[in-house]
Amino acid sequence: IQKFCEDTGLLSDRSNIICISDEAHRTQVNIGSKLKKNASGVYTTFGFAKYLRDSFPNATYCGFTGTPIDETVAVFGPVVDSYTMKESSDDGITVRIAYEPRLARVILSDEQAKEIEKYYEKCVEEGANPEQVEASKRAMSTMSAILGHPERIKKLAADMVAHYEALCAEKPDVVQKAMIVCSDRKNAFQLLKEIETIRPDWRIPRKAEDESKLTREQLDQLVALPKINLVATQGQNDEKELYDTCGTKEYRNMLDKQFKNNDSNFKIAIVVDMWITGFDVPSLTVMYIDKPLQKHTLIQTISRVNRVFDGKDKGLVVDYIGIKNDMMAAVKKYGGPQENPVDELNVSLSIFRNYLSMIDDLLSSFDATLFYHGKPLDRLNCLNDAAEYVQTSKE
Structure with missing residues (x-):
């Protein structure tokens, strides 16, 4: 769609043209205008979707998307047919998503739990006017302080390491790729350092966990990397250690390729915004969520783990922040109101076992x-x- 611009103009006014758009919730619905300014003055630009329609004004437009936002319906019209998440898992196209709550293991106090709940209440309606935007920023600032508390990061790191190792022990012959979604780059970096403190071996670069099991051709496709890596863009105001850890665009492209290679030693990716949508790694088995997510971004994120892979019977979403209600609301909106494609792992029993385990420790x-x-x-x-x-x- 990026090939269509204002200069393209009319290509055909025929009415027997069918235009099929995939991911019909991004540039495919971008028909609005924006004012821009340059040395010559102020001018108006439009989105690619508008130029596409200018080129084929009488075509029939059909959009495919797993998350039809309001703009999708406004541009493409009402839903003609839907193939739900449950139907997909029943047909074996995807695997079911299992949900495991572990917020209780990392929360520091009841007051913090209430602050998180309050934040989600404010996010029911996203900010539209300046006052709402400012209120949202203040709420997010409070949330970041809670999520980035040093003691909480330590608890989070310890629990994730224990959980991931137990998961790998259950199925040692299945490639266990994992993704940790953090609220911001600073917290992500602190979590990486805490995990390194617990498992320093995870930060030693290797091509594979056991290079002796791979052929020379397989090893040639691999780059020596730590088991766990931070995937984020560099910020101009970053401290040097964080800046160097994020690396260049070329470095991130290399990480992308290596994470998709099942032989690579790179098994765990810590991310913030990158890779949580439109990033397919079939062997990705578990998604650790420690970031507030809503609506279609949430459903896109948890769907990273539902791809079919040999030996993988389900994708697991581990919740450290309390996304359950938002997740179920998103599933109903985008997956069908009469179904629930998410296995909650007997949520009540799981929560009970978590508390029982903590009491056991006490x-x-x-x-x-x-x-x-x-x-x-x-x-x-x-x-x-x-x-x-x-x-x-x-x-």
């Missing part, structure tokens, strides 16, 4: 012998002592 030094071997009154008293022990430990 009770690691508590003597529970009487609960298992004592008389009924002894067991009741042991429960009371355990509750008091946990409360004291929290304080």
Whole structure:
């Protein structure tokens, strides 16, 4: 579509032309005008979609998209037919998406949980006027402070490492590519450094985890890289370490190619905005979400893990920020109101097990012998002592 511009003009006024647009929610719906200024003065520009329609004014336009935003319907008209996420997974075109909540493992206090909930309430309607935009910025500033708290980043790193290693242990023969979505580049960089502290071996460049299993031809296709890498653009005001870690456009293109290679040692990508939409890696198995996402961006992001790959029975979305309600709303909007293509892994049971595991950690030094071997009154008293022990430990 980028080949169409104002100079293209009318190519044909025939009415028996059919124009099929993929990803009909980006440049394909960009028909609006913008005012721009240069040395000659102010002028108006239009989007590629407008020039396309100027070239074929009487054509029939058909758009394909997994996330039909309002602009899609406004430009292409109402939905003619839909193929839902559930139908796709039932047909074996994609795998189902499993959801696992782990917010409780990284939140520092009830107050922070309430702040996150408050932020999502403000995001129900995105800012339109200047006052709403400013309110949104203040809310995001508060959210960034919460998500970037050093103690929270440490908890997040430790839990992600443990979770990922357990996942790999379950299916050691399946390539386990993972993506971690962070709220901003600073938090992403801090998370990378905390994970390096826990697993320094993950930051040692190698071509593959076990190069002896690969042929010379396979090794020639690989670049020696750490197991985990940050994928983000450089900022002019970045501190030197962050700036160097982000690297150049050529470096990011190389990371793109290597992450898509199943033999590469590069298994875990930490991202902010890059790679969360329109980036297909079939072996991507798990998506760790630690960034507020809404609407079509959210559904596009979690759909990165539903591609079919040998040995992969599902894609897993691990939630560290509380996206469940937004995710389910997006699934209903874009996947069909009568279906739920997301396996919630018995969400209530999963949440219960998370809390139970945390209590287990708190009770690691508590003597529970009487609960298992004592008389009924002894067991009741042991429960009371355990509750008091946990409360004291929290304080």
